[in-house]
Amino acid sequence: MSRPATGDQFDDDDYPAYTVGNAAEMLGTTPAFLRALGEARLIEPLRSEGGHRxxxxxxxxxxxxxxELVDEGTQIEAACRIIILEDQLEEAKRINEELRTADPPD
Structure with missing residues (x-):
């Protein structure tokens, strides 16, 4: 039996609220596309108690x-790698900014 959603879950970007059908419809794609992203290890959906993504x-x-990248002609594996690299770059920029703005040691 599933738990009722709480207000915190509505604000949680990581809460697994969308079924594969909902997600595909929202993105204008197919469930197979989402499964391919999972197989490429770009996103790993959580599973409901019934085993649904x-x-x-x-x-x-x-x-x-x-x-977006696939629609521009990028192969799905390359698109996944690009996204991973973009994410790593953003994280490196964030860490760099934190280090630059940190108080210097005495």
Whole structure:
């Protein structure tokens, strides 16, 4: 039996709120596309108690970026690698900014 959603879950970008059908419809793609992203290890959906794939808003944003790249002609494996590298670059920039703005040691 599933738990009722709480207010915190509605605000949680990582809460797996969307079924594969919902996610595919929102992205204008197919469930097979989402499964391919999972096989490429770009996104790994959580599973409901019944074993069904469930996606978060964060995962849907990643999938939307992948779809954008694929629609531009990029192979799905290359699109996944590009997204991973983009994410790593953003994380490195964030860490660099934190280090630059940190108080210097005495």
């Amino acid at each position: 469930r996606y978060s808003r964060y995962q849907l944003r990643i999938a939307a970026r992948a779809r």
